[in-house]
Amino acid sequence: MNMSLVDIIYDLPANPKTICLRELFGNDRPIELEIGTGKGGFLLQQARAHEDRNYLGIEWANKYFKLAADRMARWGVGNVRMIRCDAKVFVQQYLPAASISALHVHHPDPWPKRRHHRRRLFDEAFVDAAAKALADGGVLDVQTDHAEYFEQIRSVLRAQPDLEETLFARQNQDECDDVIATNFQIKYQREGREIYRLTYRRRPR
Ligand SMILES: C[S@@+](CC[C@H](N)C(=O)[O-])C[C@H]1O[C@@H](n2cnc3c(N)ncnc32)[C@H](O)[C@@H]1O
Structure with missing residues (x-):
């Protein structure tokens, strides 16, 4: 399909709605x-593998955002849109309730210093907003190589009453693990680091 950056990139309205x-x-x-x-490796592979689904990618860093959006346009994937923004703001202020069937977060920045922990993506307000945005039965999957952040993510997810922990089960995970591995996953696996994964399912409303 012929897709240009104009088709792929969406600019959010300045006033949140x-x-x-x-x-x-x-x-x-x-x-x-x-x-x-x-x-954008994961997004591209998923979008190509599942043409019956839509994929929305959020990236804050301009350099990576441009690289990923260019990549989507070059491959001509018609089922991908990308937004450059802070994902926390997006999920809390722009994303409609019950609008997404899955939310994927791979290797969120761990902000290891204690004084930077408030910059982390996963906190109570974010997880509440994510649970609200997921359709009934929708899944949130997260993976990280950072053990301490993983524990924090798990404890904040466990405390969210609308979500329940389930098995990490991406479709055909076994057959295409290499294909859908993210850049950071590949790098960390090469270094022999452990990768921690979690999946939570949105309970019916
Ligand atoms: C460690 S990298 C992981 C990239 C990719 N998911 C992977 O596994 O290879 C974290 C990415 O999240 C982006 N990011 C961090 N905080 C963000 C935020 N609040 N909103 C949107 N993107 C964010 C960073 O710019 C970076 O590209």
Whole structure:
């Protein structure tokens, strides 16, 4: 498909309001959100493997955002849109309730120093907003190489009453682990670091 950057990139309205995702994609297929796409490898592979789903990528860093958006345009994937913004603001202020079937977060920045912990993506307000944005039965999956951040993520997810822990089970995970591994996952696995994963499912409303 012929896709230009104009088709892929969406600029958020300056005044926060919930956006219409159906309009953004031009159809009502299920929408999966990835936060912190980096160079977009995961988003691209998923979008190509599942043409019956839509993929929305959020990336804050301009350099990676441009790289990823260019990549989507070059591959001509019609089911991907990208937004450059702070994912915390996006999920809390722009994302409609019950609008996404999955939320993927791979290797969120760990901000290891204690005084920087408040910059972390996962906190109570973010997790509440994510639970609200997930459709019934929708899943949130997260992976990180950072043991201490992993414990914090797990404890904040466990405390969210609308989410329940489930098995980490990406479709065909075994067959295509290499294909869908993210850049950071590949790097850390080469270094022999442990990767921690969690999946939570949105309970029915
Ligand atoms: C450690 S990298 C991981 C990239 C990719 N997910 C992977 O696994 O290879 C974290 C990414 O999240 C992005 N990021 C961090 N905080 C963000 C935020 N609040 N909103 C959007 N993107 C964010 C960073 O710019 C970076 O590209």
